[in-house]
Structure formats: C-alpha cells, structure tokens
Amino acid sequence: MRRTTDKMVSHARSWNRAFASLLLGAISLFGGARSFGGARSKDAPIAIRVAAVRAEMLKTPSLPGLSTHLSSDKSPQDVAQWVNWLNWSNWANWANWANWFNT
Amino acid sequence: MRCLQEILSLPQYDASNYEGPISDFVQLLVVQPTPFCNIQCDYCYLPDRDLRSRLSRATFQTLLEKVFASGLVGGQLSLIWHAGEPLVLPVAYYTDLLQVIDQLGLPRSRFRQSIQTNGILLTDTWCDFIRQENINLGVSIDGPAHLHDRHRKDRQGRGTHGRVVKGIELLKARGIDFHVIAVITSDALDCADEIFDFFLELGVQRLGFNVEELEGEHLGSSLINRRAETRIRKFWTRLYERQVQSGDAIQVREFVRAYKIIVEGTPLTTAESAMRTNSQVAPFGIVSVDWKGNLTSFSPELLGLKSIHYGDFTFGNIHDIDLLGLRNSQKFNRIAQDIYAGVKDCARSCQYFSLCGGGAPSNKYYENSSFASTETMYCRTSIQMPIDVVLADLEGRLGISRSNPRRQVSA
Numbered sequence: 001m002r003r004t005t006d007k008m009v010s011h012a013r014s015w016n017r018a019f020a021s022l023l024l025g026a027i028s029l030f031g032g033a034r035s036f037g038g039a040r041s042k043d044a045p046i047a048i049r050v051a052a053v054r055a056e057m058l059k060t061p062s063l064p065g066l067s068t069h070l071s072s073d074k075s076p077q078d079v080a081q082w083v084n085w086l087n088w089s090n091w092a093n094w095a096n097w098a099n100w101f102n103t
Numbered sequence: 104m105r106c107l108q109e110i111l112s113l114p115q116y117d118a119s120n121y122e123g124p125i126s127d128f129v130q131l132l133v134v135q136p137t138p139f140c141n142i143q144c145d146y147c148y149l150p151d152r153d154l155r156s157r158l159s160r161a162t163f164q165t166l167l168e169k170v171f172a173s174g175l176v177g178g179q180l181s182l183i184w185h186a187g188e189p190l191v192l193p194v195a196y197y198t199d200l201l202q203v204i205d206q207l208g209l210p211r212s213r214f215r216q217s218i219q220t221n222g223i224l225l226t227d228t229w230c231d232f233i234r235q236e237n238i239n240l241g242v243s244i245d246g247p248a249h250l251h252d253r254h255r256k257d258r259q260g261r262g263t264h265g266r267v268v269k270g271i272e273l274l275k276a277r278g279i280d281f282h283v284i285a286v287i288t289s290d291a292l293d294c295a296d297e298i299f300d301f302f303l304e305l306g307v308q309r310l311g312f313n314v315e316e317l318e319g320e321h322l323g324s325s326l327i328n329r330r331a332e333t334r335i336r337k338f339w340t341r342l343y344e345r346q347v348q349s350g351d352a353i354q355v356r357e358f359v360r361a362y363k364i365i366v367e368g369t370p371l372t373t374a375e376s377a378m379r380t381n382s383q384v385a386p387f388g389i390v391s392v393d394w395k396g397n398l399t400s401f402s403p404e405l406l407g408l409k410s411i412h413y414g415d416f417t418f419g420n421i422h423d424i425d426l427l428g429l430r431n432s433q434k435f436n437r438i439a440q441d442i443y444a445g446v447k448d449c450a451r452s453c454q455y456f457s458l459c460g461g462g463a464p465s466n467k468y469y470e471n472s473s474f475a476s477t478e479t480m481y482c483r484t485s486i487q488m489p490i491d492v493v494l495a496d497l498e499g500r501l502g503i504s505r506s507n508p509r510r511q512v513s514a
Contacts, residue, residue, distance in 0.1 A: 043505050049498065050365050050370075050457075052503050
C-alpha cells in the first residue's frame with residue numbers, strides 16, 4: 001500500500017513538474033512574444049503612433065535632435081551634405097546594402 | 104541539427120512562374136572584384152575568402168553592356184565593390200577596369216561608386232583615387248581595440264585595430280569623407296558609452312551598426328537568444344541618448360533611417376508597394392555579380408552561398424544570358440516566388456510592415472530556413488528596435504500619449 005502511495009506521489013510530483021514546466025513555458029512564450037515582438041502591449045499600433053507623430057509635427061515643424069540639420073540655422077553647405085547623405089542612403093537603399101557589409 | 108531543420112521545412116515548390124512585380128530600376132549593382140580578404144573576421148559570412156581570383160575586364164565590360172541594355176538603369180547607378188576586400192587589388196586594376204565605362208561611352212557621372220573596406224590597406228595612392236573617383240567610402244571598425252581585436256584578426260591571428268585607426272587617420276588628414284560600420288556582438292552590448300566615446304574621439308560623423316547575424320558561412324551568432332535582445336534594446340536606447348546629447352555629432356544610421364521613415368516615409372500598405380520600395384525583395388532591385396560573372400539578385404549576401412533548397416543562388420552567368428533573361432531561370436522563379444510569399448506574409452502579420460516593406464530575404468532564409476517566412480532577429484534588432492526608440496522619443500517631445508495617441512492628438 002505504502003509503495004503504491006509512494007508511486008502515486010511520485011507520479012503526482014512528475015505531473016506537477018511537467019504541468020509547471022508547461023505553464024512556465026507558455027508564460028515565457030506569451031511574455032516573450034509581447035516583450036520582444038517590438039512594441040509593448042500597452043502601446044497603440046505602430047501605424048497609429050506614427051500618424052499621430054506626423055500630425056503633431058505639422059504643428060511643431062522644428063524639433064531638436066535629428067531634425068536640427070534640416071532647420072535653417074545650418075549653413076547651406078551643412079544642409080546640402082546632410083541631404084545628400086540622406087538621398088544617397090535613402091531608407092530603402094540604406095536598409096538594404098548596409099545590412100550586409102560585415103567585411 | 105541545422106540540416107535536419109532545413110529538411111523538415113522544405114518548401115513545396117510551385118512550378119508556375121513568378122507573378123509579382125519587378126523593380127523599375129537596378130538600384131544597386133554589387134560587383135565582386137575578388138573574393139579574397141586579407142583578414143579573417145570570425146563573424147564573416149563570405150565564402151572563398153582565400154581565393155585570389157579577380158574579375159576580368161572582359162567580364163566587367165559584358166556586365167555593364169548588359170545591365171545598360173536591359174533598360175533597368177535610372178539616372179544614376181550605384182556601383183558597389185564588395186564581397187572580399189576591394190583594396191587588396193591595386194589602384195591600377197580599378198583604373199584599368201573603369202576605362203571600360205569610357206569605352207562604352209557612358210559618362211562617369213552615371214555611376215556612384217562605393218567601397219566598404221577594412222581600412223588596413225589605405226594609402227595616399229588610394230586616397231587620391233578615392234577622391235578622383237568621388238567614391239563613397241565606408242570603413243569597418245567595431246569600436247575600441249578590446250572589442251574590435253576580439254573578432255577582426257588578420258591571417259596571423261593578430262588584432263587589426265591599430266592598422267585600421269591608422270587608415271582612418273590618413274583619411275582625416277587627407278580630408279576624405281567616410282562613414283563607419285561597426286558589427287555588434289554580444290561582448291559589445293554593455294559598452295554603448297565606450298563605443299560612442301571612441302567614435303566621437305576618432306572624429307566619426309556617420310556610424311552604422313550591424314548586429315551580428317546568422318548568415319552564410321557564419322552559422323552561429325552570439326546574439327541568437329531572447330536575453331540578448333533585451334540587451335540590444337538597451338544598447339540602442341543608450342546610443343540614442345548619446346546621439347541626442349552630443350547634438351548629433353555622430354549620426355547613427357539606424358536612428359536616421361528610423362527618423363526618416365517615421366517622419367517622411369511613404370507608408371507601405373501592400374506587398375506590391377513594398378516590392379517597389381524595398382529593393383532587396385524586388386527582382387533586379389539589387390543585382391550582384393561575382394568575379395566569374397555569376398549573377399544573383401535580392402540580398403547581396405546570397406552571392407556565392409550554397410543552399411540545401413536551391414543548390415546555390417546563382418541564376419546564370421553574364422556571359423551566357425541577358426540580364427532580363429534571368430527571368431527564364433527556374434531557380435529565379437522559385438526564389439522570387441518564395442520571397443514574394445514572405446513579403447505578403449509580412450504585410451499580413453507584422454505591424455512594422457508599413458515602415459519596413461518586407462525585411463531582408465537572406466536573413467529570413469538563414470534564420471527561418473525559408474524565404475517564404477516573416478520576422479527575423481534582423482527585423483527585431485535592426486529595424487523594429489530603432490523605430491521604437493526614435494518613435495518613443497518623438498512622442499515624448501511632442502507630448503503624445505503612447506497608449507492613446509489619437510485622443511492626445513485630437514485634444
């Protein structure tokens with residue numbers, strides 16, 4: 001009887017472990033997908049966020065930081081250099097070729 | 104294990120021809136002058152790096168004749184010397200090769216040449232040539248010596264950092280504009296500040312980061328795990344903070360690209376629109392040719408690589424076929440169709456699609472074992488994360504709520 005009980009307890013422990021592993025796996029998968037898929041779950045979809053930024057930027061044409069180079073306080077030469085670089089490396093091209101320069 | 108995975112996921116080929124759009128223009132012509140490289144980076148994906156063969160003048164001439172005869176050249180053609188270290192061949196070799204352009208009656212201004220070099224062999228003669236040809240130059244250096252020398256060693260196993268810095272100093276002394284590309288491996292992820300400071304001190308103004316990938320000969324990456332991706336996100340965030348704090352003294356390619364896409368990019372809504380924008384997924388958007396004249400399209404990394412599904416990615420040899428004749432290749436049709444299917448899946452499933460346009464086929468193939476697949480580590484780490492970082496910053500500056508931007512804007 002005792003051996004049977006031991007066996008049952010052992011089985012139960014195994015099942016518990018398996019169930020716990022499954023549960024943890026599911027949680028980590030779900031959580032992982034949320035965490036690493038890009039935007040966080042609390043965020044609105046990217047396209048909506050981008051649209052909102054664009055709409056707001058129309059009201060605020062000059063932002064510091066990356067857009068500084070497009071503002072009028074830069075010399076024409078600075079602006080030309082910046083624009084040339086961006087043109088040359090427009091996002092599609094830049095995204096493409098620069099990806100594979102691991103030499 | 105990898106082979107087993109590939110066998111289990113063999114795609115079912117459709118014998119029908121590719122039905123998607125092709126690129127209006129060849130946007131990039133990638134030419135391999137030689138497969139040889141003078142150094143042995145441990146993350147390099149290129150095969151045949153010991154081979155000292157070189158592209159012949161006759162092959163280069165045939166290539167240009169056929170590319171221009173195809174009607175797929177727009178105003179300016181980007182010509183990139185790549186897939187080996189271009190500077191192992193002498194300047195005289197390129198001078199001779201470029202005379203072909205004159206012989207064909209093509210103005211040099213129709214070409215925008217680019218070279219990505221490890222910088223070790225830069226000399227005054229090279230500087231003269233680079234300036235004379237107005238070559239867009241990139242130098243590969245991974246940051247401070249202790250990070251760079253761990254992976255970028257010469258054929259004797261010695262670090263190359265000192266020699267690369269010397270090359271960069273020469274470029275600066277000669278007033279030659281250049282950008283830098285750094286490969287980010289696991290050991291670099293905790294060193295964002297140190298890396299940024301290093302490049303700032305070196306006088307680098309344009310900097311791109313390639314997150315170590317799983318491709319071609321490089322069958323493992325120190326970053327293929329979820330924990331690493333959390334660290335990569337932190338790395339990007341810190342770099343962005345530093346870029347902003349520095350007043351854009353260094354412009355990081357990934358942030359500039361993300362900013363451009365967010366602020367100015369045309370939102371992509373369908374696979375077809377993406378195929379016309381993302382030249383890596385559209386047939387003939389990128390044409391790559393090896394030193395023998397073998398041709399491929401799509402991701403340039405595919406040049407010379409082997410595949411259990413397709414044998415290799417060569418669609419033909421320029422001496423045997425016209426450029427558009429590649430469309431008659433069964434392999435071309437299979438691969439184009441698979442890539443197209445992958446882009447359509449991206450359009451259906453990825454919220455970044457409107458900003459990305461379907462990802463990078465080579466990464467899909469080497470990470471997911473199929474072109475007809477979607478998200479990769481490259482997507483997450485090099486496209487999505489920089490977009491997340493820049494978008495969050497813009498929202499913060501503009502006072503937009505991330506969770507409910509509509510309400511904020513309408514208010």
